[in-house]
Amino acid sequence: MSKWQLALEQSQDLKVTHGTIAATAEAGRQGADLRLFLIACDYEETLYFQQTYAGQGDTFAGLMTHHHSYAHRGALAAQPYFSFFKYDTSGTFSQVKWMLDNQTLDESQRYQYRVYRWYVCHRWQVAYEHDADGNRVSGDLGALKEHIRAGHSIKVGVRQLFGVQNDDPSGPDHISFLDIMQPLIQDGHVGANCDFILSGAPQWPFTWRDGLAVGMVWPWSSGEMVCHLVEPGKLPFKRTTVRRAMQWLVADDS
Template sequence: MASHWVLALEQSQNLEVTQGSIAATATALKNGADLRLFMDAHTYEETLYFQQTYAGEGDAFAGLMTHHHSYVHRESLTDEPYFSLFKYDVSGSFSLLKWMLDNRVFDDSQAYPYGVYRWYVYDRWRVVYEHDAEGNCLTGDLDALKESIREGRSLKVGVKQLFGIQDDDPSGPQHISFFNIMQPLIKNGNAGANCDFILSSAPCWPFSWEDGLTLGVVWPWTSGEMTCNLVKPGHLPFRRTTVRRAMQWLVAEDA
């Protein structure tokens, strides 16, 4: 059976592009494409499934793992699992913050010379509705989005200027961040969604967790409002706030 996943970019250990292009991958992510990354780590091979993507100006893009759970810490098994919050881009370095269940955190970000990097995309999404930060329609049809919810279709949302929401600072480079929806709903004339965990860093590019990291539980709405419960890992409790952002609502063409 043929795979829907397309090899958009391959990089060698020294980060040379050996197949595809960075620009084409970035364009696919700006359209909301799903992203995966295969890497050869010499003693093992792995593919990372990203729950969130970042697409910025020019060729800027990154994949984020928002709720990866791990059992090994610095080559030793842990008594309990913990959260690993990852960011990968084409630089050859990755950001990794480990958040233990006892609220300790460890920054294990590093550069690692993987044998190969293969970036796969699944470009299956169509914008069904787009609005500005005040909820004014830009393109699409809100009723069509509501009907997609009623039909059980697969949806995702892209939030513009997501990075910086912890301070409600939309001043950084233009970007859009897409993340998965767990529970779409219709209420008071609007569509909204309970989403997977999301990650936000400083409003800059390039960024790393050294620039700051916030984990969020968010409810975006087609009114432009997004209810955010935010926390800096290791610094509970969560803090609730509401911001306004422009958004794109996408429906999968195949599900």
């Protein structure tokens, strides 16, 4: 059974007290699951990230794509709302609140937690990889289909995801791994109905102030990805189709 391992610990002043940032980023590039334990002034919490970002060197981030929020500025909110978070090793988190009345608030800030503990879980293996045109790079598409038929856990890594709202793949090399709710087999290809995804500006470092799109996406092993994307507070969603290179991963505890 796969276990969560402490990959990186930072103190309140962001000094590394365990592990390395580079090794944690490498785990992210391999598709490892990511969590972050934090100690604040009056509570402790662990963040589960539905999406990860891994770039070159020591660049990585964890993204919460649809945090269900109930408190607002120290009090219970009259209505719940969605929050979109990005955490990295800089000590500053990005947060956009999207209220049910379509109002948005950017409440990104620098907050000195007492400790930052980054945990990784290595339970994924690449089953199939292809380029943006759907040409095989490694693995076996037929084997990936059999994993789906057997009910195994699947997730997908999309290269150059950030900037997809403008179909701009020109940013620094990166891969973003997305949770899947519903893997599909159709017309000879594998596809996926993913959980909500976030796409920021095609740059590193980035914050949501540089740009943010929330999306419902359907990546396919043909290289196509059908996207419905929206900037929070600016409905409706807009549909577009792009091409990206992808990795399809299977959990080794399936």
